Amino acid sequence: MAIQKPSHTFTKIHLKALRTNNFKILFALSFTVFINTFSFAQDIPKPTDSIKPAVKDSVVVQAKDLIKDGAPPEKAQDSTTTDSIKPKKELLEHIxxxxxxxxxxxxxxxxxxxxxxxxxxxxxxxxxxxxxxxxxxxxxxxxxxxxxxxxxxxxxxxxxxxxxxxxxxxxxxxxxxxxxxxxxxxxxxxxxxxxxxxxxxxxxxxxxxxxxxxxxxxxxxxxxxxxxxxxxxxxxxxxxxxxxxxxxxxxxxxxxxxxxxxxxxQSEKQTSGVLIPTFGEQNDRGYFLQNGGYYFAINDYVDLAVLGDYYTNGSYGLRLENTYAKRYRFRGNVGFRYENLITSERGFPDYGKSTVYNLRWSHSQDSKANPSSRFSASVNLGSSTYYRQSINQINTGAFLNNTLSSSVSYSKTFEGEPSVNYSVTATHSQNTNTEQINMTLPTFQGNVSRIFPFAPKNGSKKGIIQNINFQYSVRGENRIQTTDSLFFKKEMFDDAKTGFQHSIPISTNFKLFKHFSLSTSASFNEVWTFKTIDKFYDNLTDEVITETVNGFDAFRTYNFSTSLGTTVYGMFNFKKDDKANPKIHAIRHVIRPSISYNINPAFDKYYETAEVINADGLTAADIEIIQNENNLEYSRFDGGLFGTPGKNFSSSMGISIANNFEAKVRDKDSTATEPKKVVLLNNLNFSTSYNFAGDSLQWSPVRMSGGTQLFDNKLSVNFGATLDPYALDNNNRRINKFNINNGGSLFRLTSANMTMSYSLSGGGKNDGSENRGQGRAIQENLRSGGRDDDLFGVSEDFSRQNEDADNKKDEEPSAFYNYKIPWDLRLAYAVNYSNNTRQNEISSHSLMFSGNVELSPKWSVGASSGYDLKNKGFTYTQLRFERDLLSWRMNFSWVPFSTRASWNFFIGIKSNILKDLKYEKRRQPDQRL
CATH class of the missing domain: 2.60.450.10 (Lipopolysaccharide (LPS) transport protein A like domain)
Known part of the structure; x- marks a missing residue:
């Protein structure tokens, strides 16, 4: 996130003569003249000429046609039988x-x-x-x-x-x-x-x-x-x-x-044609043609747009945009973007060259197509630096994205008793900051629905026996961890991990003492893996060597758990029979306490020890080497896909309490007969656990979380905290001593967080419920993995937004001036506190905001920005201005500072038939040294 103080900003202007390739400028101008001279916005297919029948000239008659072999001579017709005068045409041909x-x-x-x-x-x-x-x-x-x-x-x-x-x-x-x-x-x-x-x-x-x-x-x-x-x-x-x-x-x-x-x-059908590019200039790449190309109307179900960018310093870009749809079956879109970017000129110290790309695919299946199977896809992958380095204005709203994720899945259900279903999924997660990529190619999941072997054929299930149920599930994965530089290269698949996990859980539940619900379960798990490890000591290098062993291996585990819970209702009445109607009638407090017990046996049979022999021939036991510190004891399943079998016996108890607060208040509407219900706290939860098998630090930290909504659900508040009962020593490490016994409080606050989001609007019929004129821009943010609002800005591809203008009809003008100005405002506040090692600091503290105001029915302004309260600086800021010129539309977008500082002006006709009649101008500020 770019931070810049609003004050004390000094700019040094450095003038550098950039060498521009004359041939490339000539090529750009020639391409522009070619488009304006020989191309048009749409291409109408030429109708093919029909085949005309061959007509022989009646004057040319061959001799063999006069007398035919074996044919009698043709009888001459009386000329009087045919009237040579044509009948007079009717006065009117139709009724x-x-x-x-x-x-x-x-x-x-x-x-x-x-x-x-x-x-x-x-x-x-x-x-x-x-x-x-x-x-x-x-x-x-x-x-x-x-x-x-x-x-x-x-x-x-x-x-x-x-x-x-x-x-x-x-x-x-x-x-x-x-x-x-x-x-x-x-x-x-x-x-x-x-x-x-x-x-x-x-x-x-x-x-x-x-x-x-x-x-x-x-x-x-x-x-x-x-x-x-x-x-x-x-x-x-x-x-x-x-x-x-x-x-x-x-x-x-x-x-x-x-x-x-x-x-x-003029055509009522979709037709192919040239897409007119945008002209402009950039200070470090020269003149450019952007978003120009050709649109292919392949058929009624599929289309393709091929777009390109060209800069006179040699940079270029390519975009392929495809949309497909079939009614009642499926719809989707595919997009591929590639940019080869060159900065400055060869020979200068700031010269640089980079290649970035991005692939997006979205597919959704209609629910009516097939109720038993479903296929869906949401793909967004590519270079980690694509959205930061891309210079196309369509990616402005995705500049702050730090995560790219993808998922392609197919699922099938076989109806019956029990039902069987399976799914195959490929996933991808990419951190654009660390350039770390995690993929599963693919993940297979199959399961059989719950089976109640002792359930009655009719009626509900009662008791511990009738509620006994079990099911079977299997999960297989091929997981890959790689980096951006090795993406889709051979090295990417070298360290892939493959395995299967089979699980058979058995459970039952029943009522205890009418008010308590008791559930118990046992689970059997079997893990298959195709890679294990082996460790041995190397005398030459004096270190433990780890080798990968290819081959099938498996381990089996099992565990047991039970839980007991109930629900307690508390009511506090404030309304008295002898008093008037109070503002607060009652407050209801719902408590859901739960206690659970888990036991996991020790599976130490899957662990081995790598012996370390020194120069004197003594083993680790002889020289009293601490095995844990030297990592000598290991399991051949370490680093496996589905974890490692537990070495130590575990016996723990979990405690949790969930709270909910609601109130009944007097309704502002005097005609209402019943009080209004208001939620005070959606949830307020506390949880911790105690390990019976542990020899120290048996209590886990208490985790507290809660949330509520205020002001008619316009303000959403969520908070959380971690409370540690143990103290720290002088080296800030946890010790087996309660904090209260060490001279402190009962709990030590180690971390806390709070997030708030506030959305409000007013004026007009829509009351700001929609992002005016930003529908396509918000959808572009979502497809790029961004937010569903404009807190981080929106796309600046104004020519594409014009395509939605024809669907918006202006409201009938009123004879009276409407003093209510439509507006909307969104605020997002986040603060995080850290105190794990007595640092006692605010790790992050920021406020984001965005809003739009319609100054008049034809004028609207908007802004997206934020302020980092910790580092004292504004975050990425975008200012937007829009003017509705009846048949025309004018937009101006301005990013005043940061590395993306720029402005963009656009004016064009709304109608799709003349959308290429436009003017667009963009410019970046001088480089800051």
């Missing part, structure tokens, strides 16, 4: 169905049909709704327009529908014979965008031509905040929009952002 509210009038002389008020006409697949419709049968023309009401308001504008295309113009002229139309002041939705045009020419049912049209994704079409002016364009509904010169207008103000020609793909 015309029409209706109107006020009147329907037909003028026989002018061959016109008049419909007025809520007029509607159906002709084939064409439907027109309008205030006024005139059908001219002489010219096969339909005129449709709105009507003026009594106050002069234009209403009931036409709605033209043909198939799936809907056009809403001011008026329309449509020819029923050619199916051509002139549409005035139309608004047409095309795959998430809207085309607004003054005059539109409908060529046929699939082609439209417009002049000076406006293409926008704004919601307010009467006054769009932005649009792209299409001076001449061709529209093929559901397929594409092709235009000539086009440029961007913001609130009717033209901007220099434009293209000489453009292609807007």
């Amino acid at each position: 015309v169905r029409y209706s109107a509210t006020d009147y329907t009038s037909f003028n026989q002389k002018k061959q016109k049909l008049y419909l007025y008020n809520d007029a509607e006409i159906d002709y084939g697949d064409i439907n027109i709704k309008s205030g006024s419709i005139v059908i001219d049968y002489s010219t096969n023309t339909v005129y449709a327009k709105g009507i003026l009401d009594s106050v002069g308001t234009y209403s009931q504008a036409p709605v033209f529908t043909q198939g799936q295309n809907i056009v809403e113009p001011d008026s329309i002229v449509f020819n029923t014979q050619t199916e051509k139309a002139l549409i005035y002041n139309s608004k047409t939705e095309q795959s998430g965008g809207t085309v607004i045009a003054q005059v539109t020419k409908k060529e046929n049912d699939s082609v439209y031509f417009i002049h000076r049209g406006k293409y926008t994704t704004a919601e307010n079409l009467d006054d769009p905040e932005y649009y792209i002016l299409l001076r001449k364009a061709k529209i093929v509904p559901g397929k594409k929009i092709v235009t000539g010169l086009a440029n961007l207008f913001i609130y009717e103000v033209p901007t220099p952002i434009g293209v000489p020609f453009a292609f807007f793909p």
Whole structure:
């Protein structure tokens, strides 16, 4: 965790001329020009031409076709039987169905049909709704327009529908014979965008031509905040929009952002296409292109995004993001990230080169897919320094992660009596600070459900005999311990440990004296291992040598335990019959004491002694060498996967007391008839043990733990402490003497800890229950193994967050000003105290906080930070600003200090169809020397 004092910070500015490879700069610029010139956001597959039938020319006739062998000559037909004059085409090809509210009038002389008020006409697949419709049968023309009401308001504008295309113009002229139309002041939705045009020419049912049209994704079409002016364009509904010169207008103000020609793909299905990269500059890596690549829409179930980063100093990165899903079966995603990072320039003292990678996989199975088997995966592994060294803004929220973990499991259940189930699991745990990796490849677990051999066929089980039960379980592991540098190398598997553990527990329970519950159990365990050790003394090196012996071996152990427990209820009533309704009615105290006894025999037959012979030929016994200090007595199963059989006889008693406190208080609601129940302490537990077989230090330290929730469960408090009854000597080692007999208190506090988390919110309808605009960023934190909140910051990949914007609908604006400002705040406090060896110190003491405030319906700010109260410095800090610009979205993120100090500005369109129309700028501060 990076710590920096807010004061006394001095920065030395060192200017260093960095050599940038000109070829790499030229390559980046060429790649940029290529994307802007020849690529587009989506790729529509070209329809293949159908095979046309071969038609022979009637003029070319071969001789062998005139007279066929054995065929009679063809009889000549009378020309009068076939009329050479084609029949006249019907006036209308389809039946015309029409209706109107006020009147329907037909003028026989002018061959016109008049419909007025809520007029509607159906002709084939064409439907027109309008205030006024005139059908001219002489010219096969339909005129449709709105009507003026009594106050002069234009209403009931036409709605033209043909198939799936809907056009809403001011008026329309449509020819029923050619199916051509002139549409005035139309608004047409095309795959998430809207085309607004003054005059539109409908060529046929699939082609439209417009002049000076406006293409926008704004919601307010009467006054769009932005649009792209299409001076001449061709529209093929559901397929594409092709235009000539086009440029961007913001609130009717033209901007220099434009293209000489453009292609807007229109498709209701998922399509492949280029992902436009982000441009920027970093002080130690030069100019860069980041998060650019190609999206492959493989099919309806699988997709793939290939993204890359490139820096002009030679650094580069690669990302593969895959999502797959099948309804009612499963869904998941796979991601692989690789970065080759170069710092500074070759020849400088701060030059460095590193390679980091990360692999993530998440898979979940639908519960309806198979009730008897289940497969799931959650994988997050890679370089320990990946999140600390990665320079991609998508990993900002995972910068403080110190643990990577993975789990892939499959389980199967065989129904029956008894039922049998097994599971196979592969796990991975990685500490990014120590770079230590623990893996199980795999873990096998199988068990048979509990069997009650003496239980009655009907009714409940009673007594000690009927409750006797046993089960069988087996566990096998292949455990690997390695480091980051040996990950997935041959040396990683050299020290792997493999073994099996079989367990058969037998237990029963029954009531004793009506108020006590007595349970007793015995367990038999057998451990199989494939590696043991052997120790012997080497005279040359004068040390004990340990060798690994490969081969099957096993040991068997057994133990016995019993426990007795009960539940005691205490009630303290404060409400009196002769008094008014008090604030506290009663307090209930629930005590659950328990006492247990465990006995483990000594299995010293599995232990041996390695004799040490000195130069005089004397053994360890002759020269009185203390075996424990020289580690001469050992078991061949030492260091085994499932432990070592106990050498010493053990007989111990465990004591524990669990407490729970609840209260009934007067409800603030005066209409409530019953008092309100409030939890004072969720739990307050004490536990210790006494070893009867021990010769000293027989009492174990008392462990105390507790927790509660306050302020309507908004404040969660958990605490714990360890109390040692024994004293310390002058060397701070425990001695067999009670602390109270050594001049101290009854117990010696050796450690204590307390954690608190507080979450509150207010204002608005949501009351801050959701992280506004951070849904995708929080999910990215979780997939990276981070927190489910923003206490450590969130991802800064703002272009990906825009994909969720279309699903969020703005609330209806109120006519009155809402003085309640939506906000949310999260606090996390942790303190740890250590006093094992009289150090009497606070080992860690920190406060973390994060919050978001909506200053207005369109402005929101947020911050994540913390303060180390022990080392007196701020922790990793991130400040966030967001502005909702209706169809656009603007974000600014700032990390003011630490090694990740940076800022990131983004502005872009929310809609997915134009999400590549964006501007993003990021910069890091000068290096501090």
